[in-house]
Amino acid sequence: MNMKLKSVMIGAAIASVAAMPLSSAVAKDYPPRTLSFVAPSGAGGGWDLTIRTVAKTLKDTGLVESNMPVTNRPGGGGAVNLAYMQTQKGKANMISVYSPPILLTNLTGASKYSYEDTTPLARLITDYAAFVVSKDSKYTSIKQIMDALKNDPKSVKIGGTSSAGSMDHIQFLMVAKAAGVPKLNQIDYISFQDGGAVAQVLGGHVDLISTGLGDVVSLVKSGNLRALAQTADKRIGEGVIAEIPTVKEQGIDATFENWRGLFGPKDMPAYAVTYWNKTLKDMVETPEWAEARHRNGWDDAYQSGEEFTKFLAKTNEQYKEILSEIFSK
Structure with missing residues (x-):
């Protein structure tokens, strides 16, 4: 081959690569060898359980071969x-789990960022709130708790793993409001974001924990905690879990869904968004994921990234109305 022809061919090849969209050139190398999965909480909570279950399922099913270490980054009810x-804008290798606090921390002023400052990838599951006490507690029903608060809003100390004004706090106040408890802003709520809420209720330092049912399933099954109520519109689970009465059964007209989904950084590249939409859709259809949902008492609530974004916008408005009602007095 003469030098002139070789030069022309090399030039054409370079021009072809240069003309190739950047996303196409990078997409074939995605995902990278290591992905960064993040739980915005301490170990052992609902976010931690969800993201670790996702990583294990993706690995076990062979859907993702990359390393998927989970980092815990707690603080501010997910605000940290x-x-x-926001420092990872436009990057493709970070996946974080969130639930209602991604909306609530913004609506309550705890964070200036919200879901609009991320890339929603998929809603995965719905858990429900659970209100649990120690096995030796004098309280045996959620109605007893509400009656005590009606007489004295300081008589029951409530603990949770989210920050004040965020999910564990709000879900309890929603039920209290529906039960007719006045002076909601006087109820003592103590945040244990380091995951120490269970130890606090077992030690008698708080009377009740407001949490996600999936977070305390094992402790309820073991008998160390007693669940007074859960916030689905029906009985859920099996065995001891199926014995937990709903709030509505106890004469309080309230429900609460603790949905959980995955988010990438804002402006996540289109090739990564496309990859995760397909991969997560495939994951939720596997028997491994179905078994994990069953084991943790999660209901299926899958939505693609586009559907999830619409859901978030609608839910954000609903939470805004709820907060306005609760804190209007």
Whole structure:
């Protein structure tokens, strides 16, 4: 081959690569060898359980071969990690789990960032709130708790793993409001974001924990905690879990869904968004994921990224109305 022809061919090849869209050129190398999965909470909570279950299922099913270490980045009811995500704009290798606090921390002023400062990838599951006490507690029903609060809003100390004004706090106040408890802003709520809420209720330092049912399933099954109520519109689970009465059964007209989904940084590249939409859709259809949902008492609530974004916008408005009602007095 003469030098002139070779030069022309090399030039054409370079021009072809240069003309190739950047996303196409990078997409074939995605995902990278290591992905960064993040739980914006301490170990052992609902976010931690969800993201670790996702990583294990993706690995076990062979859907993703990359390393998927999970980092815990607690603080501010998820606000600390949400702020960190702003430093990762446009990047493709970070996946974080969130639930209602990604909306609530913004609506209550705890964070200036919200779901609009991320890339929603998929809603995966719905858990429900659970209100649990120690096995030796004098309280045996959620109605007894509400009656005590009606007489004295300081008589029951409530603990949770989210920050004040965020999910564990709000879900309890929603039920209290529906039960007719006055002076909601006087109820003592103590946040244990380090995951120490269970130890606090077992030690008698708080009377009740407001949490996600999936977070305390094993402790309820073991008998160390007693669940007074859960917030689905029906009985759920099996065995001891199926014995937990709903709030509505106890004469309080309230429900609460603790949905959980995955988010990438804002402006996540289109090739990564496309990859995760397909991969997560495939994951939720596997028997491994079905078994994990069954084991943790999660209901299927899958939505693609586009559907999830619409859901978030609608839910954000609903939460805004709820907060306005609760804190209007």
